[in-house]
Amino acid sequence: MEALINMALLxxxxxxxxxxxxxxxxxxxxxxxxxxxxxxxxLLVVLDAVDVAMTEASVxxxxxxxxxxxALHLARSMEQKxxxxxxxxxVVAVGVGAALFWGTVGLAPFGTPDNVIHKHxxxxxxxxxxxxxxxxxxxxxxxxxxxxxxxxxxxxxIFTAGxxxxxxxxxxxxxxxxxxxxxxxxxxxx
Amino acid sequence: xxxxxxxxxxxxxYNYVVTIFLMVAGLYIVIARGNMIKKLIGLxxxxxxxxxxxxxxxxxIGGTAPILDPAFKVYSNPLPHVLILTAIVVGVATLALxxxxxxxxxxxxxxxxxxxxxxxxxxx
Amino acid sequence: xxxxxxxxVIAKLTLPFMLLFALYVQFHGELGPGGGFQAGVIAAGxxxxxxxxxGIREAKRIAxxxxxxxxxxxxxxxxxxxxxxxxxxxxxxxxxSRLGPDSPxxxxxxxxxxxxxxxxxxxxxxxxxxxxxVERGR
Numbered sequence: 001m002e003a004l005i006n007m008a009l010l011x012x013x014x015x016x017x018x019x020x021x022x023x024x025x026x027x028x029x030x031x032x033x034x035x036x037x038x039x040x041x042x043l044l045v046v047l048d049a050v051d052v053a054m055t056e057a058s059v060x061x062x063x064x065x066x067x068x069x070x071a072l073h074l075a076r077s078m079e080q081k082x083x084x085x086x087x088x089x090x091v092v093a094v095g096v097g098a099a100l101f102w103g104t105v106g107l108a109p110f111g112t113p114d115n116v117i118h119k120h121x122x123x124x125x126x127x128x129x130x131x132x133x134x135x136x137x138x139x140x141x142x143x144x145x146x147x148x149x150x151x152x153x154x155x156x157x158i159f160t161a162g163x164x165x166x167x168x169x170x171x172x173x174x175x176x177x178x179x180x181x182x183x184x185x186x187x188x189x190x
Numbered sequence: 191x192x193x194x195x196x197x198x199x200x201x202x203x204y205n206y207v208v209t210i211f212l213m214v215a216g217l218y219i220v221i222a223r224g225n226m227i228k229k230l231i232g233l234x235x236x237x238x239x240x241x242x243x244x245x246x247x248x249x250x251i252g253g254t255a256p257i258l259d260p261a262f263k264v265y266s267n268p269l270p271h272v273l274i275l276t277a278i279v280v281g282v283a284t285l286a287l288x289x290x291x292x293x294x295x296x297x298x299x300x301x302x303x304x305x306x307x308x309x310x311x312x313x314x
Numbered sequence: 315x316x317x318x319x320x321x322x323v324i325a326k327l328t329l330p331f332m333l334l335f336a337l338y339v340q341f342h343g344e345l346g347p348g349g350g351f352q353a354g355v356i357a358a359g360x361x362x363x364x365x366x367x368x369g370i371r372e373a374k375r376i377a378x379x380x381x382x383x384x385x386x387x388x389x390x391x392x393x394x395x396x397x398x399x400x401x402x403x404x405x406x407x408x409x410x411s412r413l414g415p416d417s418p419x420x421x422x423x424x425x426x427x428x429x430x431x432x433x434x435x436x437x438x439x440x441x442x443x444x445x446x447x448v449e450r451g452r
Binding site (some may be wrong): 041049050051053054055058059062063066067070073074076083131132133134135136140141142143145149152155156157159161162163165166168169170177 | 339343344345346347348349351352355356358359362379386387389390393394397403408410411413417418419421422424425429431432434435436439442443446447448449451452
């Protein structure tokens with residue numbers, strides 16, 4: 001039953017992706033990207049990744065859609081028809097896809113418990129988390145305690161992105177005419 | 191009996207097949223489309239397909255979410271969840287920075303289409 | 315959008331619950347799914363919804379821009395500060411063993427503190443980026 005829901009959600013994801021690629025109206029493409037994020041969040045719940053699903057739903061479908069719409073309001077364009085033929089990008093994409101597919105043929109079938117990745121540190125984290133940290137959510141205890149350095153780096157990345165956006169976008173928007181007249185004045189002064 | 195075995199292989203690996211399709215579709219959007227906002231959407235599609243690629247092997251059929259509880263014995267692997275949590279938030283940070291750059295490009299050049307930008311660069 | 319009756323009423327009803335839910339997700343992140351990132355984004359979503367329905371000036375009354383911009387580095391400081399408290403108590407950086415009466419309690423308090431740091435940075439960064447985009451377009 002789970003496998004059926006899994007396959008149905010994956011197929012819907014593929015269909016929405018094709019829709020995003022073909023949609024030229026940018027507003028429609030952004031809404032489709034929001035739908036894609038919600039489907040991805042549902043799929044992550046089916047794959048038992050509940051923390052990740054909550055993050056993907058709130059970040060991907062919430063905040064990401066808001067930022068894209070805000071940028072669309074600032075840029076206000078619609079995608080033009082492509083001038084170059086899509087043959088070469090399609091060949092490159094299909095080539096990369098074939099190489100990746102050949103690489104994943106050797107992977108273990110989906111869902112087996114004796115996969116190699118279940119044998120290293122993960123059993124130790126699952127066994128010791130309650131004893132050492134008194135926190136039942138193993139993802140939180142790994143994120144904040146066992147792998148705390150990575151989370152410090154991630155918080156710094158978010159801080160850097162906020163500072164970067166504030167540096168780029170603070171200050172009044174210069175209209176194109178103002179910018180051109182300022183350029184003409186500086187050229188005349190030289 | 192070759193064909194049913196191949197179909198069974200594909201059914202077991204269906205997660206990976208769709209992951210690769212999403213990755214390739216995102217890559218195609220980044221390469222082939224000229225509009226910058228479309229490219230950023232394609233980039234975020236590419237990133238979400240990588241999340242699937244990491245989390246799919248961690249799932250154990252018959253297991254449950256990695257929140258310890260006396261009623262359950264088998265848990266899915268928590269380590270990919272931790273890495274992908276970081277990746278999602280870093281992805282939205284880069285998206286925000288990219289969109290700020292797009293807004294500034296629109297103000298400076300008047301367009302966010304790649305072909306028109308290259309044309310203007312050629313004139314200058 | 316503030317002239318539309320349905321949007322106004324539903325937004326006024328939903329906003330306090332969004333904030334409550336963000337705090338719930340933050341504090342129950344140790345017992346169930348959740349944690350600092352999800353809570354931060356939901357709290358930022360509350361301010362963004364307020365701005366969408368009632369206007370950016372109303373949103374800046376409940377989350378002033380100067381306050382939000384000062385909160386952005388505060389979260390990173392809280393996180394790094396918890397690590398330095400580890401150094402001050404005689405163990406490694408980001409080692410929470412000595413923060414409480416015994417090692418498991420110390421780890422629990424340390425995890426709680428760093429999650430608060432993450433909540434503060436993520437929520438204020440999302441709100442600050444939203445304000446930056448909106449202010450540019452006026």
